[in-house]
Every structure is written in structure tokens, then in C-alpha cells.
Amino acid sequence: MALYLAIYTLIACLGAGALVNAQQPTQKGISQELFDRFSFFAEYAAGCHDGVDCGAGNCLNVTSANTTTIAEFNSTSLYNQGVSGFVLLDHTHELIVLQFVDPPGILEDLVQHQKNVTLAPVTKAMAQYRNYKIVFVGHSLGAALATVAAAEFRTYGHNVTLYSYASPSVGNYELSELISTQAQGETYRLAHCNDIIPRILCNGAGPPFFPDYSQLSPEY
Numbered sequence: 001m002a003l004y005l006a007i008y009t010l011i012a013c014l015g016a017g018a019l020v021n022a023q024q025p026t027q028k029g030i031s032q033e034l035f036d037r038f039s040f041f042a043e044y045a046a047g048c049h050d051g052v053d054c055g056a057g058n059c060l061n062v063t064s065a066n067t068t069t070i071a072e073f074n075s076t077s078l079y080n081q082g083v084s085g086f087v088l089l090d091h092t093h094e095l096i097v098l099q100f101v102d103p104p105g106i107l108e109d110l111v112q113h114q115k116n117v118t119l120a121p122v123t124k125a126m127a128q129y130r131n132y133k134i135v136f137v138g139h140s141l142g143a144a145l146a147t148v149a150a151a152e153f154r155t156y157g158h159n160v161t162l163y164s165y166a167s168p169s170v171g172n173y174e175l176s177e178l179i180s181t182q183a184q185g186e187t188y189r190l191a192h193c194n195d196i197i198p199r200i201l202c203n204g205a206g207p208p209f210f211p212d213y214s215q216l217s218p219e220y
Contacts, residue, residue, distance in 0.1 A: 038188065038220065039061075041135065041137050043059040043061055044099050044135075044163075045137050045142070045143070045163065046139065047101050065091075065092035066090070066092045067089065067090045068088065068091070069088055070088065070121055071086065085098065085145075087121040089125065094129075094132045094133060095134075096129060096133070096134045096135070097135045097136075098149065100137070100145045100149075101138075122134070134153070135160070135163065136153070136163070138164065138167070139165045139166055140165075141167075143165050143166060143189075144164075144169075146163075146164060146167075147162060147164050147179060147189075150185065151179045151182065154182045154184035159184050159185045160185040161187075161188075162185065162189075163188050164188065165191075166190070166191055166195055166197055167191075167215075175214075176214040176215060176216050176217070177214075180216045180217050189220065190220045199215075
């Protein structure tokens, strides 16, 4: 975990100087209905699940819902890190929720592990609850994993809605454009205006020796 934080801090410091001139993704205003939806799924992104509160009564919408955890995963990777999260059934809102809890680790390595440990339980839930909406959600690196997972599930023909909170970029412009425009589900990427993590490495904002990454658009 310490190494993960140190690497992110180094990248942030190196890339911060270029943020002023970096091209930003399209920003979009929201309706009250969409704001309420973002607030609700932020509770899932915070790690609230199956009666477990995310602290100080901040997740009342999720904790008051009829939810059941059907799978929990914590897969050890080559770097001795873990992909942590849950597959949940939200019977109140008729949802199948794949929730990634912000894990330490190397993104490329974690991506393969999230595929290995999440595909079976989500597919099984989809077969049993055919009318439920599929939602992938995560925060920070968990949001990056949710983004990649949602993009892949959509290529199988599944309709997946993505709620990504404070995600670092997951690839170059071509990949970001592909995910942003996928027809199989809605994509919502949210970022705080003062949060540097979603902006480092993007659109020339990183150090010269890093590849040019791009974010999903629009940004809320």
C-alpha cells in the first residue's frame, strides 16, 4: 500500500505542472434526478454493502435497501496485491451491482484478476434475475477496474451502466473514446474539481516519459 501511494504521489507531483495547459474532457451539468442517482451510487462506491455502513450514517439509502451479497472476491496477484469487491443484489431497486473497493496494485495485473473472479457470479446473477439492471461501480483505482470490467462485459452484448468516481485514466484517447461511446449501457464518470488523480497523465499533463492518457467523456 505504501508503494502504491508513493508512486501516485510521485506521478502527481511530476504531472501537476502541466495541468494548467492540459485539454480537459467535456464537462456536463446535471438534473436533480441525475444528482440523486449519483449520490445513491456514491454510497456503493464508498464500500457500503449488505447492511454494512460506510461510516457515520453516510450510506442510508443503501443500508435501508434489501441487499444481499452473493460473491466476495479478494484475489492475490503477481505483485501480492488484492482485487477486493462484492457482487450484490439490490432487490429494492432491482439491481445487480459489481462493486470494486479501491485496491492497491498494478492496474494491468489487476485487470486480469478482476476478470477471473467476477465473471462467473455476475453471469449467474444475470441468468437468475433477468429483469435486474446491471451496474458496475468503483472509486479511484476501483473505478478504473470498474471501467475496464464494464467495457469488457459490454463486448459480450450485456447492457452495463457504469458509475466511476475519481478514476485515474485507463488508456489512450482511442480506448477512452471507445468506452465513452459504447451503446450497451450508460457511462457516468464523476470527478471533484480539485482532485488531481483523474487528471494526471491526461492530455499531455504527465511527465515526458509517460504515454499520453485520456479520460472518458463527458465528465460530471
